[in-house]
Amino acid sequence: MPKTMFDKIWDAHEVADGLIYIDLHLVHEVTSPQAFDGLRMEGRPVRRPDKTVATADHNVPTDGTPAARMIADELSRIQVETLERNCEEFDIPLYSLGSDRQGIVHVIGPELGITQPGLTIVCGDSHTSTHGAFGALAFGIGTSEVEHVLATQCLVQRRPKTMRIDYSGELGAGVTAKDLILATIGRLGVSGMVGHAVEYAGETIRGLSMENRMTICNMTIEGGGRAGMIAPDETTFEWVSGRPGAPADFDAAVAAWRELPTDDGAEFDTEVDVDAAAISPMVTWGTNPGMVTQVTDAVPDPGAWGDGPADREAAERALAYMALEPGTQITDIPLDRVFIGSCTNSRIQDLREAASIVDGREVAGSVRAMVVPGSQQVKAQAEDEGLDDVFRSAGFEWRTAGCSMCLGMNPDILDEGERCASTSNRNFEGRQGRGGRTHLVSPKMAAAAAIEGTFVDIRDWS
């Protein structure tokens, strides 16, 4: 019987009914301390430290603070130092502040070559779906489950349903993977993928880089999806090849990975088709990622948005929070801040694309703009290529690696009422700072918005 890629990976990892084996467990400082405490209370060891890796990302300052003990914010310092102590006690490899491998957990996994096709990957972070871009089954878990994986290397799981989204046609000039996933969530809604492992497929996906594929899988959770996946191919193999974690017998690994893609005739619980060629640059106007429209459009009338009174009410509340009037052109919205970073869009290709827009231009006087590379390695590579100079000359701040203003657990936050064009993944109320207003966009769109001081249709610039 033909199988989906999801079925193949799931079936290969079932230890018992509803118990699946985890090949790679990623750990960070925010969702792990209570799990380690639980282990200590029960006297349980970590079963497989050799399948576990940790980094500090959510809390870390991006001002170049070189070590956890020097973090100015006391609670953040305690949390990162707690991670360091826990990793030492339980023999877990850790790339903390000061390591040249430190960075956002979903950036460093692929970067180290430990994110590989066919694996089950979990992390106490909802954006773990990112790793599915390699043809892995990767999803976010809570702290109780983190403890469970640490203790047993397994996870109790109900088998999700399967969904395939098939994209046809080529993305237009200036239209990116970020626009593709925002448009998809706009169409399906923020709960449209709930309960599903989602495979992104089709010719459009095949043509995308690994960075772009990661951007798409990353935002699966914003559609409510359990996991996002893309079949591995030559692009995938090329990415993994030569990295520190790549399999020793690489050819044998590739031969096995070639068996992973969904078989012809395999059935999905839900199928969706999307015409990628019809997608425009997207900008969110509301307080969840499904509240999104084309840059050429206007802020919608709540009465005409969604279906039913609950949607209308949500849109009304969102517009009140965002201080936007229905009918306002997206390109007339003025900005105070621009943030380029996060596990969605902080990889080298994202920075190159943003830099290509910024090069030779200047950030608008009314805007404060910052670039936060996803990892120390991305930062080093960008600096080798001179991208830091491009950003700095234009008036951007060039920071060190971390989650930063995507969720504002560190000092990088919006002030009350500030409006930000952000390459991150969530425009929830208060996400980037209490009272802050977030518009999600692609790196190119964010870069152009920084220059112009308002949103611009990036297609007009090429």
Add this chain to the structure above:
Amino acid sequence: MRPVDVIEGKVSVVERADVDTDQIIPKQFLKRVERTGFGEFLFYDWFRSGELELEPNPILVAGRNFGSGSSREHAVWAIQDFGFEAVVAPSFADIFYVNCTKNGLLPVILPEDACRELAAAGEGRIDVDDQTMTFAGGVVEFEIDEETKHRLLHGLDDIGITLKNEERITAFEQAGGADRGPVTTGL
């Protein structure tokens, strides 16, 4: 985990769809390394602005797709610590639902109409074993996975149960199941 069998009492209502965990417990409170004491920060911004007021009743009734977004289990800890024992909604986000069951916070999925009627009735009784929600004007059955129900009813420790299967995990590993993927300690 404390066993969960019957939950009875007044309801509090959050009449909004897609309530994300950033609203339930904002990020600044995730810096704590403990599991307790999150109740006072529940819906922090909405409480502080006065746009939402909730009594710490046994049952919380919410809109569809409750608990979306971030995987932070702190959201469940905050709801429990505030005083709620069950959350009733037309649907939940996946990770939030699982996080509830791991902590003995009972998630109950009821049709939208039943949620509205329960909210209007102001109080109700949930029987986990019977899988029923009773309130003035009706008795509604709800679905819950058998295994999850069993663990909730008996307050079972997930890890303890899995470790009873430890020889199966070891056998899986020895049969080559652990050979996939990188060795993180040797990089």
